[in-house]
Amino acid sequence: MLPFDQILIQTVNGLVNGMVLALVASGLTLIFGIMDVVNFAHGDLVMLGGFVGAITVASTGSFTIAFFVAALTIAAFGVLLQITTLRPLIGRDPLTTILATFGVSLVLQKYALWQFGPSARVIPQPIPGQFDLFYLQYPWYRVGAAVMAGAIIGALYLFLKYGKYGIWIRATTQDRVMASAMGIPVPWVHTGVFAIGAAMAAASGVLFAPLAAVTQTMGSDFTLRAFIVVVVGGMGNLGGSILAAIFVSLLEAYASLVVSPAQAVIVSFVALILTLLFRPTGLFVSTTR
Amino acid sequence: MSAGSSAKGFWLCFAVVVALLAVAPLVLPEFWRRFLTEILIWGLLAMSSDILIGYTGMVSFGHSVFFGLGIYGAAAALLIVSPPNLWLAIALGLSAAAGVAVFVAYFATRLRDIYFAITTLVFSQIFYVVIFTWTAVTGGENGLYFNQPPLGIPGLFSLKFSTESLHWFVLAVVAISYLLVRRITQSPFGMVLQSIRENEPRTRAIGYHVERYKIVSVMLSGVFAGLAGVLYAIQNKFAAPDFVFFLVSGEVVIFNVMGGIGTLVGPFLGAAFFLLLREGLSRFWSEYYLIPLGIIFTAMVIFMPQGLLGFLRRRLNQ
Numbered sequence: 001m002l003p004f005d006q007i008l009i010q011t012v013n014g015l016v017n018g019m020v021l022a023l024v025a026s027g028l029t030l031i032f033g034i035m036d037v038v039n040f041a042h043g044d045l046v047m048l049g050g051f052v053g054a055i056t057v058a059s060t061g062s063f064t065i066a067f068f069v070a071a072l073t074i075a076a077f078g079v080l081l082q083i084t085t086l087r088p089l090i091g092r093d094p095l096t097t098i099l100a101t102f103g104v105s106l107v108l109q110k111y112a113l114w115q116f117g118p119s120a121r122v123i124p125q126p127i128p129g130q131f132d133l134f135y136l137q138y139p140w141y142r143v144g145a146a147v148m149a150g151a152i153i154g155a156l157y158l159f160l161k162y163g164k165y166g167i168w169i170r171a172t173t174q175d176r177v178m179a180s181a182m183g184i185p186v187p188w189v190h191t192g193v194f195a196i197g198a199a200m201a202a203a204s205g206v207l208f209a210p211l212a213a214v215t216q217t218m219g220s221d222f223t224l225r226a227f228i229v230v231v232v233g234g235m236g237n238l239g240g241s242i243l244a245a246i247f248v249s250l251l252e253a254y255a256s257l258v259v260s261p262a263q264a265v266i267v268s269f270v271a272l273i274l275t276l277l278f279r280p281t282g283l284f285v286s287t288t289r
Numbered sequence: 290m291s292a293g294s295s296a297k298g299f300w301l302c303f304a305v306v307v308a309l310l311a312v313a314p315l316v317l318p319e320f321w322r323r324f325l326t327e328i329l330i331w332g333l334l335a336m337s338s339d340i341l342i343g344y345t346g347m348v349s350f351g352h353s354v355f356f357g358l359g360i361y362g363a364a365a366a367l368l369i370v371s372p373p374n375l376w377l378a379i380a381l382g383l384s385a386a387a388g389v390a391v392f393v394a395y396f397a398t399r400l401r402d403i404y405f406a407i408t409t410l411v412f413s414q415i416f417y418v419v420i421f422t423w424t425a426v427t428g429g430e431n432g433l434y435f436n437q438p439p440l441g442i443p444g445l446f447s448l449k450f451s452t453e454s455l456h457w458f459v460l461a462v463v464a465i466s467y468l469l470v471r472r473i474t475q476s477p478f479g480m481v482l483q484s485i486r487e488n489e490p491r492t493r494a495i496g497y498h499v500e501r502y503k504i505v506s507v508m509l510s511g512v513f514a515g516l517a518g519v520l521y522a523i524q525n526k527f528a529a530p531d532f533v534f535f536l537v538s539g540e541v542v543i544f545n546v547m548g549g550i551g552t553l554v555g556p557f558l559g560a561a562f563f564l565l566l567r568e569g570l571s572r573f574w575s576e577y578y579l580i581p582l583g584i585i586f587t588a589m590v591i592f593m594p595q596g597l598l599g600f601l602r603r604r605l606n607q
Binding site for chain 2: 111265277
């Protein structure tokens with residue numbers, strides 16, 4: 001029998017990791033929902049964001065500045081990436097976007113190794129202090145990171161729901177041709193959405209950096225986990241991927257009580273396969289719609 | 290061109306290419322001999338994936354699992370049985386790959402397009418994690434080291450492999466596999482696979498059991514990938530979890546796209562192109578060769594979707 005306090009600690013851990021993962025996954029699912037692009041390089045954008053953040057913190061000392069610098073830099077990079085590699089692929093099979101972004105992912109990983117070196121970068125926790133959680137001193141920053149991630153996702157939701165450009169984005173998702181007939185510059189909506197997704201990836205990279213170190217290989221791990229979350233939640237479904245991120249992270253957190261964390265990943269793999277077999281449209285999609 | 294003369298042309302080309310590949314180790318220096326053998330092995334792996342990508346129209350992002358299980362199956366046979374036996378290694382490697390292929394095929398073929406790609410990727414990662422963490426059996430991160438088996442029949446003769454004879458052995462296996470796969474893809478069965486690629490609902494409507502064909506094509510592809518794994522194990526005498534990691538699957542897809550999908554020869558061309566580029570680029574860029582290589586690959590996805598072979602073919606037809 002597992003002790004109650006361990007289960008509770010893992011619940012908190014799972015929720016915190018889940019919120020950061022949800023931030024990564026919502027960018028991925030936004031990009032897929034609008035452009036049918038499966039962005040294999042998404043985790044590498046997280047990684048780049050983490051590196052840019054770590055460098056800015058090291059030179060300015062301010063976490064807030066680092067956060068915005070990273071988000072804006074990676075958003076600008078996302079615009080460049082979208083125009084050069086993804087725009088020519090509009091209208092082709094989504095599978096070609098996997099291939100193209102896989103190539104980009106290889107380039108980014110090696111670029112990070114070249115530019116930032118093989119050693120891991122750490123950002124010191126910007127919110128000091130801890131609180132007692134049973135036998136643990138639980139850092140406040142972890143809770144802060146989860147709240148920040150939640151706030152960003154909430155802002156995205158409000159933007160999509162009420163903002164002028166948010167309405168453009170939703171219109172493009174629903175009907176690309178009709179949206180363009182109504183005067184919406186669809187190609188630029190695609191670019192904008194990719195920039196937003198990239199900025200969210202960079203933001204989660206900066207938020208994640210104080211929890212663990214930034215390394216140039218962390219990208220593919222994030223990509224894989226975000227893929228799992230997005231498929232479990234239903235491709236292109238924002239609310240679904242947030243729930244799925246928390247669900248998968250909780251599963252992994254509980255599983256790591258029994259097996260090593262490296263093996264706990266298998267639990268989320270199995271969750272994905274079961275979802276695909278029995279609810280291929282996603283676990284958190286209402287079937288009545 | 291009539292069917293007869295086109296078939297004659299094919300056999301002529303095939304004979305010339307095989308003859309050139311057979312003579313090559315006699316003139317090439319040691320390093321390039323090994324390199325050529327490696328191209329053949331990676332080409333076989335890429336060709337096995339072409340059955341799915343180019344014929345059935347399903348992109349597998351998990352071919353590393355079949356390749357890796359071929360390697361580990363051969364490793365198990367070579368480590369457990371002494372003296373090491375080549376045929377036993379092949380048999381065990383193929384059955385390991387086939388076993389996983391049945392498993393993956395059963396689940397993954399229920400899904401389509403990107404979902405198939407992601408599912409195969411996830412399956413390969415499951416096996417990667419298992420192999421990586423099950424240190425007692427698989428050696429974990431360090432992998433397994435074993436001895437090269439001799440070529441021979443127990444009781445009759447036994448011949449230690451040299452670089453040349455290993456190359457000829459690999460060439461023979463690869464050439465036979467190529468002919469087999471070519472025959473399969475041109476058979477009525479292969480025609481059904483292509484019709485699934487072109488129009489799945491219509492194939493189903495005609496009355497073909499589409500799922501069964503898909504499962505068989507994944508298994509076929511997995512077995513040939515496993516064969517490539519066995520050959521790799523025999524050449525390099527070690528097994529490591531890195532071969533099961535999804536980057537290998539990604540490289541396999543890269544070979545296919547670079548060479549030209551749905552051609553069977555294209556993947557060999559792609560593997561050769563990729564490995565040569567890597568060799569050349571890593572002289573100047575050391576470990577950063579993936580930066581220019583990734584850019585070339587991405588550019589090829591965008592501008593040359595038919596791959597090198599399709600590009601050359603169109604150029605020649607102009």
